[in-house]
Amino acid sequence: MDYTSPTPMGATEVNAIKYYDYDSSVTEDYRDFSNPCDKSFVRDFRKYYEPPLYVIITFLGVLGNALVIWIYAFYRTRVKTMTDVYLLNLAVADLLLLLTLPFWAADAIGGWTFGPVLCKINSACYKINFFSSMLLLTCISVDRYYVIVQTTKAQNSKKKRLLCSKLVCVIVWSLAVVLSLPEFIFATTKDSEDSTWQFCTMVYHNNQNNRTKIMVLALQILMGFCLPLAVMFFCYACIIHTLLKTRNFEKHKALRVILAVVAVFVLSQLPYNAMLMVEASQAANVTITDCHVSLSFDIATQAMKGLAYTHCCLNPFLYVFIGVRFRRDLLKILHHYGFVSPSGKLGKTPFRSSVMSDTDTTQALSL
Numbered sequence: 001m002d003y004t005s006p007t008p009m010g011a012t013e014v015n016a017i018k019y020y021d022y023d024s025s026v027t028e029d030y031r032d033f034s035n036p037c038d039k040s041f042v043r044d045f046r047k048y049y050e051p052p053l054y055v056i057i058t059f060l061g062v063l064g065n066a067l068v069i070w071i072y073a074f075y076r077t078r079v080k081t082m083t084d085v086y087l088l089n090l091a092v093a094d095l096l097l098l099l100t101l102p103f104w105a106a107d108a109i110g111g112w113t114f115g116p117v118l119c120k121i122n123s124a125c126y127k128i129n130f131f132s133s134m135l136l137l138t139c140i141s142v143d144r145y146y147v148i149v150q151t152t153k154a155q156n157s158k159k160k161r162l163l164c165s166k167l168v169c170v171i172v173w174s175l176a177v178v179l180s181l182p183e184f185i186f187a188t189t190k191d192s193e194d195s196t197w198q199f200c201t202m203v204y205h206n207n208q209n210n211r212t213k214i215m216v217l218a219l220q221i222l223m224g225f226c227l228p229l230a231v232m233f234f235c236y237a238c239i240i241h242t243l244l245k246t247r248n249f250e251k252h253k254a255l256r257v258i259l260a261v262v263a264v265f266v267l268s269q270l271p272y273n274a275m276l277m278v279e280a281s282q283a284a285n286v287t288i289t290d291c292h293v294s295l296s297f298d299i300a301t302q303a304m305k306g307l308a309y310t311h312c313c314l315n316p317f318l319y320v321f322i323g324v325r326f327r328r329d330l331l332k333i334l335h336h337y338g339f340v341s342p343s344g345k346l347g348k349t350p351f352r353s354s355v356m357s358d359t360d361t362t363q364a365l366s367l
Contacts, residue, residue: 037291042298051105053306058101061313065095068316071326074333081158082143082165087319089169090136094312097129101309111197116189119200123187124180131176131223133312137265138228139168140319145235149242179223182216210283217280225273229265236262261318264311272308275301 068091072084103114103122112119143165146153186202204212236258243254278288278297288294320326334340 037294039295039298042295042302045299046108046302049302050108050306054101054105054309057306057309057313058098061094061098061316064313064316064321065091065098067330068320068326069095071329071333074336075329080162082161083140083147085162085165085169086136086140086143089172090133090140090315090319093129093132093136094315097126097133098312100126100129107200112189112200113198114200119189120184120187123200123202124183127180127183127220128173128176131179132172133315134224134228135172135176136169137315138231139165139172141228141232141235145238149238179219182212182219186212186216213283214280217276217283221273221276221280225269229269232262232265257318257322264314264318268308268311268314271304272301275304 068087072088072091100122103118106113114122143161146161182202186204187200188203189198189200190203191198202213202216204210240255240258275297279301282288288297321330331340
């Protein structure tokens with residue numbers, strides 16, 4: 001993102017310096033320091049940190065999410081519950097988001113060489129799938145709450161809920177497109193100060209007060225973290241309360257799954273969103289004026305952004321492959337294509353539903 005922070009009250013000397021932002025490579029005209037602040041180290045860190053990390057995340061994420069889509073494509077009658085619909089859309093959203101990472105890795109190495117149109121498209125595709133993924137996680141939490149806590153109502157309205165889930169997915173994708181409009185409008189390429197390379201970034205036209213930048217950041221924090229987190233905490237708290245009251249079920253395994261889902265979401269998303277909050281504060285009212293503090297902030301932001309991306313490759317394992325049903329279906333597909341023998345252990349495993357699988361009444365509580 002590209003912005004010029006307002007000059008602090010009473011400042012008499014202004015020096016333009018290079019400032020690295022976590023959504024792109026570098027911005028310019030950062031005017032909050034009394035002396036020039038050399039941030040070339042941040043670019044070097046990004047060059048060596050992001051590409052290998054993004055390659056690993058993309059490889060694991062594409063493999064996991066492609067397997068999920070493959071299972072749904074192989075078993076066409078499998079998409080018969082709300083959670084199935086949400087999981088399929090989540091896999092598509094995560095897969096499409098992961099496909100934007102190689103472009104950002106290339107940008108970290110040698111700047112943006114793909115032109116302004118692809119810059120805008122790549123930025124928008126990233127945000128569309130980011131918001132879709134987070135909103136679909138919210139929908140999965142609500143559906144699990146409804147199936148486990150509101151068991152009777154859930155059983156009596158299966159067909160209606162399945163139809164509703166498809167409508168919800170259309171709304172989620174449409175909302176994600178709307179939330180990504182800032183990328184369509186403001187994302188573009190910019191030359192570096194020495195004009196030796198370009199970077200893909202958000203360029204706002206009201207740099208004097210940064211209101212647009214603050215609104216964009218606030219929107220991402222609210223819809224991409226705060227809302228999903230609040231819904232997940234409420235739904236899973238109610239689910240845990242219900243599980244603790246049940247008897248004769250392997251509720252400790254179900255509790256581990258729930259805690260893992262919430263823990264991974266918080267640990268991967270909270271640090272990055274905390275950095276977004278600091279940047280929004282910086283845009284609204286200059287809070288970082290020391291060069292060393294700014295360097296540390298930039299490095300931490302780059303690291304936390306990479307951590308946030310890991311959620312895309314972990315989703316298939318958290319929401320899908322922890323369930324015996326998906327593992328059994330995968331084994332059947334592998335056997336169908338001759339990759340495994342029919343005597344595999346999972347092939348003989350009696351069916352037990354996952355807490356993330358939409359099943360009848362109490363079966364949804366066990367793994």
